[in-house]
Amino acid sequence: MSTIWMWGWLAMAIIFMIAELFTTGFFLLAFGIGAGAAAIAAYLGVDPFLQVLIFILVSGFTVLMIRPITKRLNERNPNFVGSDRVLGKRALVLTEINPALGAGMVRVDAEEWRAVSEDGRVIAKDTIVEVLRIDGTRLVVRPSLTQRIEDE
Secondary structure (H helix, E strand, O other), rough: HHHHHHHHHHHHHHHHHHOOOOOOOOOHHHHHHHHHHHHHHHHHOOOHHHHHHHHHHHHHHHHHHHHHHHHHHHOOOOOHHHHHOOOEEEEEEEEEEEEOOOOOEEOOOOOOEEEEOOOOEHHHHHHEEEEEEHHHHHEEEEEEEHHHHHHH
């Protein structure tokens, strides 16, 4: 009977570990570790009630230990992927941003993007701007604070 429990816990551990690959935060990893501990208990012939208790206790302890670590990792390394990587960066206006004409191009790092101004104002060529958000395929920008100080 303990062999069935052992294989069941082992299967659950594997399922949790595989599911963790498709999630963030290492949350399911804790349950995979708990199921692994319960599988070891089943292998040693521990009563099924105690196996469930071991699963709950080890999973709970692991969640409590992993959560602060993942929180620190996520705070230090924001996960900007795709077009989000340009948010908050500074850009150079290549062609005047003119909402009336629907014109405007900026360069962020080595990429060129169409751009619109945040408040609908014209922004001159060679102005340094800050990327605020992405609206469709255009960056929404405003003149950089350092640029404003230099202009005054």
